[in-house]
Amino acid sequence: MILCPMPRTVLVVDDDPHIRQLLVFALQKAGLDTIEAADGEAGLELAGVHGPNLVILDINMPRMDGLEVCRRLRAAGAPGGGDVPILFLSSRDDEIDRVLGIELGADDYVVKPFSPREVVARVMAILRRTSARPPAIEDGRDLEHGRLRLDLDGWRALWGDAEVTLTVTEFSILRLLASMPAKVFSRDAIIDRLHGPGFAITDRTIDSHIRNLRHKFAAIGCADLIDTRPGIGYRLGTCTGG
Structure with a gap:
């Protein structure tokens, strides 16, 4: 696996502790720093405090779902949000949900169950675009x-x-x-x-x-x-x- 060439922080927001553990392990193995939250409200708060380079968001969560977190992150002037890249996770393989997530401002979308290697590959692709210099x-x-x-x-x-x-x-x-x-x-x-x-x-x-x-x-x-x-x-x- 290719390691990230410079420090990058990824916020993982998912109410399933097993999925969080799986993703955090895979992301850290790829050389990425991670922070995690078990629900949408906590995720939104951590985004404001830490200003992550990318957010992985589950759609179905208690207290505040991923779609609402995305809306608030994309709101003008949102602390830690604005143009931060967002990757959605969802157990619903429904095109309506996928398209809605993209229209809210997500950069990519992965359906559960997924391969941690696939998620890491998509994260790295987004981060490369973020840090890439023009040709x-x-x-x-x-x-x-x-x-x-x-x-x-x-x-x-x-x-x-x-x-x-x-x-x-x-x-x-x-x-x-x-x-x-x-x-x-x-x-x-x-x-x-x-x-x-x-x-x-x-x-x-x-x-x-x-x-x-x-x-x-x-x-x-x-x-x-x-x-x-x-x-x-x-x-x-x-x-x-x-």
Whole structure:
């Protein structure tokens, strides 16, 4: 197993002590620091205190479920939340739950029962995207297209002078599209660029992230952020505000 090259803290929130123990052991073996909580309220409090680099959230929990914890973490100004990457765990293999989790701002989703190695692989993939430097071809410069500007070093998306808060996955997708604005990317190509070939994630998950991006930019006047090419995929829109 490849060890994490620098300290990273993962918050594991699950009411099942066996699952917490299993995940904590696997994550620590991969070189990650961990903290854990047995319910949603405790998890939300720990996120505010410790500011973890990633949160693993069970959906079905007492006192406060994972969906509500995600909502509060994603709320503007939430301590320890904001754009922290979130990975959902759930025993419900239901596409509605999966899509809802993504639409609330989760970066990935794993269904129980799962392999600890799979969870660690997904965590590491998300953390790599969080800490990765832009490709050398971009030469550290911002990406600009129309009124859209991506601050690659600061992981910030701006529409004119207004900053748009994005999750790690949302920013990564937008950066990919903006790096080659004339290119149409299939859903599989987007998954491969973000996670690597063969990574198990559904097309609907990418659609949900695209929908989130459109919604966030539409709220500040951008109705042409991303174009859909039916049967093919997505490419960056004109980004002029039309």
